[in-house]
Amino acid sequence: MDLSRLEFSLPPSLIAQKPLFKKGEARLMVVNRKTGDIIHSKFGLLKDFLVFGDLLVLNNVKVKRCKISANKQTGGSVELTFLSENIAIAKGRLKPGNILKFANFQAEVKEKLQETPAIFRLEIQPPLSEKDLQKYAEIPLPPYIKGKVDERDYQTVYARKPAALAAPTAGLHFSKRHLKSLRKLGIVTAYLTLNVGLGTFLPIRTQKVEDHKMFSEDFEIPARTAQLVNENKLLKRRVIAVGTTTVRALETAAVWENDRYLLKPGSSRTDLFILPGYQFKIVDALITNFHLPKSTLLALVFAFAGEELIKKAYREAIKLGYRFYSFGDAMLII
Incomplete structure (x- = not known):
């Protein structure tokens, strides 16, 4: 087809x-x-x-609440949608070695798992839990919804x-x-x-x-x-x-x-x-x-x-x- x-x-x-x-x-x-x-x-x-x-x-x-906006140490921001506590889809430029900060957390990008969509494995300190996502994250919305x-x-x-x-x-x-x-x-x-x-x-x-x-x-x-x-x-x-x-x-x-x-x-x-x-x-x-x-x-x-x-x-x-x-x-x- x-x-x-x-x-x-x-x-x-x-x-x-x-x-x-x-x-x-x-x-x-x-x-x-x-x-x-x-x-x-x-x-x-x-x-x-x-x-x-x-x-x-x-x-x-x-x-679930799983979308967080993170700041890159080098400047700029990236939107993360967490699939689990340390795996996330990234919207924005990101590569292994980048350091991200959001809320009380710091994350290092360890590995790119997939190209499309861009999925990364992160090392987050302190470890991120589902309870933390409930507190700090938002629910993801489809990209065509603008407001x-x-x-x-x-x-x-x-x-x-x-x-x-x-x-x-x-x-x-x-x-x-x-x-x-x-x-x-x-x-x-x-x-x-x-x-x-x-x-x-x-x-x-x-x-x-x-x-x-x-x-x-x-x-x-x-x-x-x-x-x-x-x-x-x-x-x-x-x-x-x-x-x-x-x-x-x-x-x-x-x-x-x-x-x-x-x-x-x-x-x-x-x-x-x-x-x-x-x-x-x-x-x-x-x-x-x-x-x-x-x-x-x-x-x-x-x-x-x-x-x-x-x-x-x-x-x-x-x-x-x-x-x-x-x-x-x-x-x-x-």
């Missing part, structure tokens, strides 16, 4: 910089894979497109474990009240955790898309979630993934047993790269946002709904002024 197939032109004015004032007010584009029909609605009216017994599976990971954002706006209302470098943004549309109202209608909710990291948001830079390297990400599927998914598959009720990270966790954990696919509970890692031609095993419908060009996320959506249908949907979204990316509008693919 050539990378050009994942390209499209987006007016900068359609890149959402802030969330809407009220959750549920975002627009919702409903794309029907069987008929090719496209319907325009509001996310608050999601219930109109769900039926009793549908299962929503959501990623409850929380974005200040309230940290709470970049967390889902059901976020639990702080372990992600980015939010599972399809879930940002839900309020607690909305989820409660759906449950009253017989819509079931279940949770898993996938630690959103480089595997999700690193852009594709290889001309041949299949040559792109997916970084692995940790995930955990509780026994209760596996039970609910397997019951729905047996009853031929829909399993609806909220977000592409949820899709990748569910599809990775699928196992073939007794002539059908079942979801296996437990903890694992995934580097699953879903491209057109992939045969989905668990997911029947998908709630997602509008994605960046040249992204693994867009490739996944192509795989799920068909390249031509999604390109048609994106053209229509741009024409009608839909808001794109993390704080943008939503799409339901059925």
Whole structure:
């Protein structure tokens, strides 16, 4: 697959910089894979497109505070996003031997582990802990968001474990009240955790898309979630993934047993790269946002709904002024 197939032109004015004032007010584009029909609605009216017994599976990971601005001893600054207590992605010029200072810490750059993105191993004194990051760091935001954002706006209302470098943004549309109202209608909710990291948001830079390297990400599927998914598959009720990270966790954990696919509970890692031609095993419908060009996320959506249908949907979204990316509008693919 050539990378050009994942390209499209987006007016900068359609890149959402802030969330809407009220959750549920975002627009919702409903794309029907069987008929090719496209319907325009509001996310608050999601219930109109769900039926009793549908299962929503959501990623409850929380974005961790891990971004720190450090000063170089030689002058200038560099932005560090910590993957662990001594491994960081650097935005700015950095090389082994550089001395950095931030808060009460001094760090020496020991080794460059990777070129793109630039990842370094640091020796930090005193040793940096997760508690220190909670105190001194900020949550990282996507580079296309230019202004200040309230940290709470970049967390889902059901976020639990702080372990992600980015939010599972399809879930940002839900309020607690909305989820409660759906449950009253017989819509079931279940949770898993996938630690959103480089595997999700690193852009594709290889001309041949299949040559792109997916970084692995940790995930955990509780026994209760596996039970609910397997019951729905047996009853031929829909399993609806909220977000592409949820899709990748569910599809990775699928196992073939007794002539059908079942979801296996437990903890694992995934580097699953879903491209057109992939045969989905668990997911029947998908709630997602509008994605960046040249992204693994867009490739996944192509795989799920068909390249031509999604390109048609994106053209229509741009024409009608839909808001794109993390704080943008939503799409339901059925």
